[in-house]
Amino acid sequence: MSSDILFVSNGSGKAIFLTGRDVLVKSFCSLSDTCSSRDSCRSCSLINAAKNHLTGTKSESNVKELDGELSAGIGEYKIGRNVLLKGMGLGSCIGVILSDVSTGICGIAHVLLPGASEKGETKYAETAIEKMFEDMVKMGARKSRITAKFAGGAQVFKHMNLDMLKIGDRNAISVEETLVKKNIPILAKDVGGDVGRNVIFNPADGSMIVKYTTKGDVLWL
């Protein structure tokens, strides 16, 4: 394959590498805060492992391949098996991730509005979570093993003259209530604040990667 997505881990850190034509294109690394080379990574044991895997020079046991990526647009959800999930440009929206690590089945919903929809529209938190949950079970996920992580619900406006734009908090509360009601354990969350987020989910180890849009900080949750 010419565009693999690799997950590499070792004792000190882990990273996702997006590759194209056997070249590393982009990385999300749990060490980026402490790493001296920051985003302009040149060489470290994680990168070397990924490169060795791509060129096939050495088989590395700590490298896992993911089967592609899925991105959920505003108000929709996507599910898959062993794929990288993305929810980009979340402001007041929330990226809700459900996953069953034992089967690798996972899903992400890009929630736009709090509450439930009578018409089954997945832009509403409750409806989206319920539908995604059912679809995952149909696909083979085990109900009792499904866990949740979510992030988003920021209030990006520094100067706010329209009260109705304060929807992030309501979204976050609605998502949390729905998960509690459905007895889905919440393993991690990162909500609120005043900065937008990109949310990525790595099914290989079940970690949610939150990248702030304007600060460049990366969280692994």
Add this chain to the structure above:
Amino acid sequence: MTNLDNLTDVEMDVLKELGSIGTGHAATSLSQLLNKDVYFSVPEVKVGEIKNLSSEFIGEVVAGVIIALQDLEQKKSGYLYIMFPEKSAKKIAGDLFGMDELDEEMYASTIMEVGNILSSSFCDASADFMNIILLPSPPSFAVDVPTAVIDSVVSQMAKNSNHIILFETALSSDADIEIYLALLPESCLLDDMMKILGQL
């Protein structure tokens, strides 16, 4: 009600025309404000599904100003969304003050004011040419990627519809300034526009 799913070519042209008139006025105001030539592109009208919205905007961080539009009966008419890519925003604020560095508060309020001026002239144009009176709200301001800024507005509009009309145009000047303007009309504004322009 105007059906968003299948607008005719004529209706699209009507939207484009309003966009041209509105941005024309906005460009004139900006030109006077900056004392520079300002060019603007022929607006593009897009009717899209909300889920694909993120692909419609530029990918970089912007200073975004959002202005709600109301008619005389205080009905919600829609939103104007003005995006200043960060470099342009800094340049505009710097030029207006004749300084290179501005503190954050000054910067934010300058960009909001520019947003105010642009939206007022946009509203003037729609009143002059179509007799549709739009009253702009005070601006709301955020610095983030375009989708993160707009998603709370979209969530308001999404209660009624899964589609959104966006018309986008770019203002630019010699001095590397770029501004993107988008109008997100509510269906009542769309109806009014069609009615009035249909009579011409």
